[in-house]
Amino acid sequence: MLSSSSSMSFQDTVRALEWCEQGLRVLDQRRLPSAVEYQTFGSVRGVAEAISSMRVRGAPAIGIAAAYGVVLAARQRYRENPDTWKETIEADLAELAGSRPTAVNLFWALDRMRSEIRAIDGNPEPRLLQTARIIHDEDIAANRKMGELGASVLVGANGVLTHCNTGSLATGGYGTALGVVRSAYRQGVTRIFATETRPWLQGARLTVWELEQDGIPATLVADSAAAYLMKTGAIQWIAVGADRIAANGDTANKIGTYALAVAARHHGVKFMVVAPTSTIDWRTETGASIKIEEREQRELLNDYFLRPDSVITAWNPVFDVTPAELIDCIVTERGVVWNPDRQAMMALADAR
Numbered sequence: 001m002l003s004s005s006s007s008m009s010f011q012d013t014v015r016a017l018e019w020c021e022q023g024l025r026v027l028d029q030r031r032l033p034s035a036v037e038y039q040t041f042g043s044v045r046g047v048a049e050a051i052s053s054m055r056v057r058g059a060p061a062i063g064i065a066a067a068y069g070v071v072l073a074a075r076q077r078y079r080e081n082p083d084t085w086k087e088t089i090e091a092d093l094a095e096l097a098g099s100r101p102t103a104v105n106l107f108w109a110l111d112r113m114r115s116e117i118r119a120i121d122g123n124p125e126p127r128l129l130q131t132a133r134i135i136h137d138e139d140i141a142a143n144r145k146m147g148e149l150g151a152s153v154l155v156g157a158n159g160v161l162t163h164c165n166t167g168s169l170a171t172g173g174y175g176t177a178l179g180v181v182r183s184a185y186r187q188g189v190t191r192i193f194a195t196e197t198r199p200w201l202q203g204a205r206l207t208v209w210e211l212e213q214d215g216i217p218a219t220l221v222a223d224s225a226a227a228y229l230m231k232t233g234a235i236q237w238i239a240v241g242a243d244r245i246a247a248n249g250d251t252a253n254k255i256g257t258y259a260l261a262v263a264a265r266h267h268g269v270k271f272m273v274v275a276p277t278s279t280i281d282w283r284t285e286t287g288a289s290i291k292i293e294e295r296e297q298r299e300l301l302n303d304y305f306l307r308p309d310s311v312i313t314a315w316n317p318v319f320d321v322t323p324a325e326l327i328d329c330i331v332t333e334r335g336v337v338w339n340p341d342r343q344a345m346m347a348l349a350d351a352r
């Protein structure tokens with residue numbers, strides 16, 4: 001149990017990712033909460049597999065992991081041939097880009113590392129490692145800022161529901177929507193609810209585990225109980241993360257987010273998206289263009305139906321898109337956008 005005092009700083013929250021000389025140390029989130037197991041990946045292929053297998057997951061954490069993966073790729077490619085590493089590393093960048101399709105932070109991080117690559121002469125590792133560390137540290141700073149901004153929006157509320165896992169396990173540390181919950185808890189928002197978030201159970205396994213580590217009481221609810229919870233009046237806000245926000249504010253997030261937003265609007269519950277500006281995809285005009293990842297049927301189907309002769313299949317999209325008109329505010333490290341639309345979102349673009 002980490003410190004449960006109200007003075008807990010983000011350094012006390014769990015770290016999903018840590019760089020070490022051998023490579024990237026990853027907390028295997030498939031094993032939580034029953035086992036806290038770290039694995040160290042010393043190759044870009046290992047990091048790409050850690051992302052695709054969801055050992056590491058969560059939009060910002062995926063971007064940070066990819067940045068460290070580029071460091072490992074450069075270490076290897078430069079050793080192979082100092083004269084051609086800038087060309088040969090492109091295959092590694094492509095492998096990282098192919099690990100998961102929806103979280104734009106992955107591609108944002110790769111673009112940022114690629115621009116560094118272009119500027120490097122000589123051994124690339126020191127400068128690329130410095131850039132990856134900056135991306136990691138900037139994410140934590142952004143989460144702390146969003147925690148403050150989002151908590152200020154929740155002043156007066158006593159109940160908030162969050163979906164999926166958007167905490168330290170999904171980011172560089174502290175979290176996005178769960179960071180807001182952490183900050184809001186310290187200012188008196190004490191009724192915290194988390195959805196289980198089927199089928200991967202990010203809420204039932206990860207979010208409640210993080211909150212227990214912090215000593216923050218919370219109540220787990222089935223995804224199917226969320227609308228009924230809203231009807232009881234127990235919550236005034238829903239706070240979720242994002243994997244990709246289109247230029248008009250449409251937001252791709254964990255499957256089930258859209259249903260929560262529809263029910264929230266019906267019940268007069270406010271809806272908050274919390275994400276760093278690295279999650280905004282200015283090149284995508286609306287949510288209709290966001291690629292939604294579909295994962296294996298086995299993540300949904302009981303083993304019984306995995307037989308070759310079974311006539312039962314599963315449809316397993318792991319994200320959906322919430323239209324901007326169902327979102328009351330988007331909290332970023334550069335400020336809060338109320339009633340997001342294309343024009344309102346430009347306030348964030350100007351701050352770039």
Ligand SMILES: CSC[C@H]1O[C@H](OP(=O)(O)O)[C@H](O)[C@@H]1O
Pocket residue numbers: 057058059060163164165166167170171175176177202240241242243253254255318
């Ligand atoms: C801090 S945002 C994390 C974001 O990523 C999650 O998806 P996954 O667990 O599949 O990586 C979910 O959409 C969260 O909102």
